[in-house]
Amino acid sequence: MVEIRNVHKRFGDLEVLKGINLTVNRGKIISIIGPSGSGKSTLLRSVNHLEVIDQGEISLDGARVNRPDLKGLAFEKHINHIRQNMGMVFQHFNLFPHLSTIDNVTLAPRKLKGMDPKKAREWGMDLLDRVGLAQKADVFPNWLSGGQKQRVAIARALAMEPKVMLFDEATSALDPELVEEVNLVMRGLAEEHMTMLIVTHEMGFARDVSDWAMFMDGGVVVEEDDPQKLFSNPEQERTQSFLRKHLRS
Amino acid sequence: MDFNLMVDVTPLLLKAAWVTIDVSARSLFFGFFVACGLVFMQSLRFAPVRWLARGYVSAIRGTPYFVQLLLVFYGGPSIGFRLDPLTCGVFVGAFNIGAYMSEAIRGSIESVDSGQAEASRSLGFGKAQTLISIVLPQAAPLMIRSLGVLAIVVVKNSSLISIISVVELTYQAQRLIGSTYKPLEIFTISALMYIVIVYAVMGIIELAYRRATRYTTL
DSSP states (O other): OEEEEEEEEEETTEEEEEEEEEEEOTTOEEEEEOOTTSSHHHHHHHHTTSSOOSEEEEEETTEESOOTTOOHHHHHHHHHHHHTTEEEEOTTOOOOTTSOHHHHHHHHHHHHHOOOHHHHHHHHHHHHHHTTOGGGTTSOGGGSOHHHHHHHHHHHHHTTOOSEEEEESTTTTSOHHHHHHHHHHHHHHHHTTOEEEEEOSOHHHHHHHOSEEEEEETTEEEEEEOHHHHHHSOOSHHHHHHHHHHHHO | OOHHHHHHHHHHHHHHHHHHHHHHHHHHHHHHHHHHHHHHHHHOSOHHHHHHHHHHHHHHHTSOHHHHHHIIIIIGGGGTOOOOHHHHHHHHHHHHHHHHHHHHHHHHHHTSOHHHHHHHHHHTOOHHHHIIIIIHHHHHHHHHHHHHHHHHHHHHHGGGGGGGTOOSHHHHHHHHHHHHOOHHHHHHHHHHHHHHHHHHHHHHHHHHHHHHTHHHHO
16 A cells, blocks of 8 residues: 655755655554654655655555656646545644634545535535534634644545545644544544554554554664564664653653 | 815815825735736746846835836936836836735745645645645735735825826825915825825725634634
8 A cells, every 4th residue: 555665865964764664555554653853754744745755665556656757747746646645644733724624624625526515514524523523513723622623634634535544643732631532533543444654652552553563763664563562572672762761651 | 274275275185195096006906916926936946037036126125216216217218118107106116016015925925834735735735726725815814914014105105206297195285385385284184185095095904804814713
């Protein structure tokens, strides 16, 4: 489904991704953990082409995401198409504040798929219902709590029926008591066998839901394994010390 | 104060005030397109075009409007660029305020959190649609306020085109003073008329601003 092959990325002199490989199969959930600055967010953003990689290949369902051969408008068209198949959830939600909750969710299907407004509203209500916020459909984002905002953002990302969902530290900006409601929605998606690539600081959550866990540090994959094994019995020293710090809290 | 005189000259000044409004409105209208052109040029990847736009903005902002006006009106004909006074007033007014407006537009667009464009792009929207549907509606409140300040500048700057004998409010006032020798009365009335125009502009801006920020209170 998602293939990441030998991906390199540098910001100026700093190489933040040093040859990353990862395969995400359909219906699988992969968690990426690691200290800040390890490159995990950059990797996730590269999958959505929000970061442009310098070397390597990323593909979604066999279609290549990065296409150095395409320039200008041809690339625009290509990437817009690719992105419609991926749902991205951001740390800071990035809801559109000038649109009501339901319009946040239905904007993409209406404008990109030409879904008619009535059908889009029904579809949007379904999605809001899934994240438990149907009653907030006509409210503006400013009136929602952080947890509610992130749940709307998940509904918005689901609206284009993506093949894969990308979560970039979806609960990191939330007050501790609001984390669980977002995790609950993500668990729901997991039960429906949504393919997910999750960058997270929530070790317990990563252990519970993922099929595969990957520990990154300094732009490389230090260790990857079955989550039960990686979290309880890591082999690498760097993984051990990272987990000691994070599992204690 | 000669109140009878003030009443007598009012109709003539009102007519001239209309010219002030007309010239200002046209300067703003065309200036907006100049500004959009400059913003577009500065968003291009081809550097020389960006430099050209930046250089133009710097040149306009670095020289007095009055000098720009005189240069085009009196200097233009020697290179075959001849405009009648009214057209020249609108032309210089538009190209002057356009430079300032381009900065106001750019600033308001850049004030929108970059995560907004990212979220839009990640859904599959293109650059143009992201700008129109996501960024501009959020840039609008600040843009309206900044452009509003410039609209007031345009109204007040328009008094300077009296120097190239456009019969607007200030020129008409001076003409009437020439025949009546009553500068206090006549300039008082013309000043009052400027105030009315400026406050009307501010009212329109306030309405537009409220319209653009409605979502923050809903």
